[in-house]
Amino acid sequence: MTTEKACHECHTITTETLCPKCKKATLSDDFSGVVTIIDPEGSEIAKVMEITQKGRYALRVR
């Protein structure tokens, strides 16, 4: 079973042990609110969260 984790730094959701974006192990399995960003340029959520790449992100990471 793979557990998804979210990065504290950039909120990226991953099943890896390191964040694919930050290359850090700042991951937590305690997160809530998953958003899928398809169009970072046109998405208000992406702007607020400072997301510049497509992907799945957690709204809140504890």
Ligand SMILES: [Zn+2]
């Ligand atoms: Zn990250």
